[in-house]
Amino acid sequence: MKKVLTAGIMTAVAWSAASQTITLNGAGASFPAPVYRVWTYNYKQATGVKVNYQSVGSGAGISQIKAGTIDFGASDKPLEKKELDQAGLMQFPMLMGGVVVVANLPGVQADELKLDGPTLAGIFLGKIKKWDDPAILRLNIGVQIPSIPITVVHRSDGSGTTWIFTNYLNKVSPEWKRRVGNGKAVKWPVGIGGQKNPGVGNNVKRIKGAVGYIEYTYAVEAQLPALQLKNKAGKFVRPALKSFQAAGANADWKNAPGYYLVLTDQPGSDSWPITGVTYILIYRQQPDMVKAKALLDYFGWCYKQGAAAAAKLQYVPLPGKVAAMVENSWAEQLTAGGEAVKR
Amino acid sequence: MAILKKQFVNPELPDRLFRVLTAGAAWLAMLLLVGLVGQLFYCAMPAVRRFGFRFLVASEWDPVNNIYGALPAVTGTLVTTAIAIVIAVPISFIVAMYLVESAPHWLSVPISHTLDLLAAIPSIIYGMWGLFVFVPFMQTYIQPLLADRLGLKHLAFFGPEYNGFGFLTAGIILALMILPFICAVMRDVFRLVPNVLRESAFGAGATHWEVTYDIALKYGARGLLGAVFLGLGRAVGETMAILFVIGNVQNLPRSLFGSGTTIAATLANNFGEAEGILKSSLFELGLILLLTALGIQVLAQLWLNRIRKQMGEQ
Numbered sequence: 001m002k003k004v005l006t007a008g009i010m011t012a013v014a015w016s017a018a019s020q021t022i023t024l025n026g027a028g029a030s031f032p033a034p035v036y037r038v039w040t041y042n043y044k045q046a047t048g049v050k051v052n053y054q055s056v057g058s059g060a061g062i063s064q065i066k067a068g069t070i071d072f073g074a075s076d077k078p079l080e081k082k083e084l085d086q087a088g089l090m091q092f093p094m095l096m097g098g099v100v101v102v103a104n105l106p107g108v109q110a111d112e113l114k115l116d117g118p119t120l121a122g123i124f125l126g127k128i129k130k131w132d133d134p135a136i137l138r139l140n141i142g143v144q145i146p147s148i149p150i151t152v153v154h155r156s157d158g159s160g161t162t163w164i165f166t167n168y169l170n171k172v173s174p175e176w177k178r179r180v181g182n183g184k185a186v187k188w189p190v191g192i193g194g195q196k197n198p199g200v201g202n203n204v205k206r207i208k209g210a211v212g213y214i215e216y217t218y219a220v221e222a223q224l225p226a227l228q229l230k231n232k233a234g235k236f237v238r239p240a241l242k243s244f245q246a247a248g249a250n251a252d253w254k255n256a257p258g259y260y261l262v263l264t265d266q267p268g269s270d271s272w273p274i275t276g277v278t279y280i281l282i283y284r285q286q287p288d289m290v291k292a293k294a295l296l297d298y299f300g301w302c303y304k305q306g307a308a309a310a311a312k313l314q315y316v317p318l319p320g321k322v323a324a325m326v327e328n329s330w331a332e333q334l335t336a337g338g339e340a341v342k343r
Numbered sequence: 344m345a346i347l348k349k350q351f352v353n354p355e356l357p358d359r360l361f362r363v364l365t366a367g368a369a370w371l372a373m374l375l376l377v378g379l380v381g382q383l384f385y386c387a388m389p390a391v392r393r394f395g396f397r398f399l400v401a402s403e404w405d406p407v408n409n410i411y412g413a414l415p416a417v418t419g420t421l422v423t424t425a426i427a428i429v430i431a432v433p434i435s436f437i438v439a440m441y442l443v444e445s446a447p448h449w450l451s452v453p454i455s456h457t458l459d460l461l462a463a464i465p466s467i468i469y470g471m472w473g474l475f476v477f478v479p480f481m482q483t484y485i486q487p488l489l490a491d492r493l494g495l496k497h498l499a500f501f502g503p504e505y506n507g508f509g510f511l512t513a514g515i516i517l518a519l520m521i522l523p524f525i526c527a528v529m530r531d532v533f534r535l536v537p538n539v540l541r542e543s544a545f546g547a548g549a550t551h552w553e554v555t556y557d558i559a560l561k562y563g564a565r566g567l568l569g570a571v572f573l574g575l576g577r578a579v580g581e582t583m584a585i586l587f588v589i590g591n592v593q594n595l596p597r598s599l600f601g602s603g604t605t606i607a608a609t610l611a612n613n614f615g616e617a618e619g620i621l622k623s624s625l626f627e628l629g630l631i632l633l634l635t636a637l638g639i640q641v642l643a644q645l646w647l648n649r650i651r652k653q654m655g656e657q
Contacts, residue, residue: 056615057615057616058616059615059616059617059618060615060616062618063618149504151506156586156591156592156612157612157613157615157616158406158612158613158615158616158617159616180407181407181408182407183406183407184406184616185406185613185616186405186406186407187403187404187405187406187407187408187593188592191592192506192508192590192591192592192602193590193591193592193602193612194591195586195587195591195612202474203508206474206478206479206482206507207482207506207507207508210506
């Protein structure tokens with residue numbers, strides 16, 4: 001009798017566990033949030049699995065995954081191998097995207113304006129104060145540029161977008177590196193701050209002579225034309241899916257421990273110089289096999305079926321080769337209850 | 344039956360239970376305050392230990408090298424609050440005086456109701472209006488008028504450059520936000536002045552102004568000051584409306600047209616991504632804000648008590 005009862009209960013438990021709807025909770029970077037929103041919706045439609053993503057910022061994503069309150073974290077700033085090992089986390093790239101420079105110059109088509117790295121750094125350092133500065137005119141021969149003061153607009157909140165942008169300035173300007181540096185928030189020499197990407201876009205639209213940096217999708221959404229930038233190969237490029245892709249093309253994922261890679265200032269004549277990678281963080285030792293499998297199913301779906309939706313929003317999906325590499329690392333590194341997680 | 348009841352329920356028990364519950368609820372308020380201050384202090388300790396007193400006087404805010412100073416945020420808070428009070432208090436006083444002393448009934452009633460409704464507008468609405476309407480208005484009309492037409496740009500406190508954002512814009516919006524509060528309280532204070540006093544003054548040949556100044560103002564000094572402190576308390580901690588228009592940079596205020604930040608805006612901007620010593624520094628800023636607000640309350644109470652004694656009203 002007892003045995004039958006136990007067996008009955010066990011079947012019931014197993015049955016309820018299987019039919020229970022799984023919910024995956026993630027939080028972090030706002031840079032890829034537009035894609036993650038579309039993905040979670042499509043995934044729910046396709047599989048019935050619910051994924052919650054809170055776009056709270058990379059820093060908050062990192063601290064929440066470390067605190068164990070979510071199933072996956074997302075960050076635009078890659079963690080170094082040492083920090084990953086300490087926290088027992090693994091990191092893999094999910095998407096690539098571009099940060100662009102937008103400007104509000106009356107009478108000038110901003111997408112015809114050209115800047116190079118040192119000039120951009122000079123503007124953000126506050127050394128180039130007017131739009132008709134010789135450094136800018138030199139790069140834009142034949143363009144009528146009005147003599148109005150430059151107002152720099154930057155993010156007022158800490159942000160992965162700022163991290164990518166300042167990482168680029170760090171690489172192209174020794175003075176920037178010395179005086180300001182690379183961070184999610186930095187000590188801005190000049191300018192005013194706006195909240196998140198839309199806030200920066202808004203302020204640029206509102207102030208004559210403003211210049212700011214913004215994630216590409218938001219620039220397209222706000223219909224803010226983006227400037228051309230000179231890349232490492234010395235070519236002026238327009239921000240577009242194609243040029244972001246070109247920047248990602250020569251990324252050497254294989255030799256990057258913990259997939260730590262920054263795609264700013266990449267070689268290649270078509271490469272957009274301020275391209276960033278956004279990452280996912282999960283625990284190497286998953287607490288629950290069912291959930292671990294669901295997580296990997298979701299990320300695998302994002303790489304394959306999610307690619308089209310990402311490209312539509314101007315983000316670059318990871319090349320199939322890299323996705324396969326990531327899937328291999330899952331098989332190597334992930335465990336749940338001491339067993340390898342197999343999909 | 345009565346015997347049975349006595350066996351099971353101590354007749355004093357409900358009473359005691361009631362007392363414990365009510366006292367507990369009352370103590371909860373105290374506990375909450377002490378707990379909040381304690382928690383803030385605990386979380387701020389790393390920053391206190393790292394920067395010490397220098398945190399209060401340093402104007403550096405460098406997240407890359409992890410060096411933080413509270414001076415820009417603190418002075419920004421003081422400047423915006425001061426602008427708001429300087430603008431809002433006289434206007435509130437005049438409006439309240441008019442409503443009670445001279446306005447005809449058909450006008451004073453709808454205006455009074457409008458004031459009360461204005462006080463209920465959420466601060467985010469002021470922020471949105473500030474960003475989309477008031478900032479461009481400041482940039483195209485007010486700031487050129489002040490700086491160029493009136494030539495104020497040659498003075499130290501009106502910067503030569505302007506873009507609509509900054510301390511003056513934030514201060515004016517703050518003034519609009521606290522004006523209904525201050526005005527509503529002042530109106531009620533004026534209303535409380537006994538008619539006997541007022542009429543006897545008029546009877547003695549006093550003018551409207553004399554009645555207001557010598558009778559209403561003195562009689563209601565406590566309440567009027569209370570109104571100012573109410574506005575002050577709200578202005579010091581205001582976040583959303585300021586966040587949109589102040590410019591959000593860690594600069595010391597040099598010009599009324601310049602951009603800066605306040606304590607509340609700094610907290611709102613940085614908390615999401617903060618870790619380590621930055622987080623702790625933000626907690627210390629929060630502690631400063633809380634203590635400032637408490638300080639205002641305490642000072643107000645002390646001041647009011649003194650005036651009450653002076654006026655011989657025990």
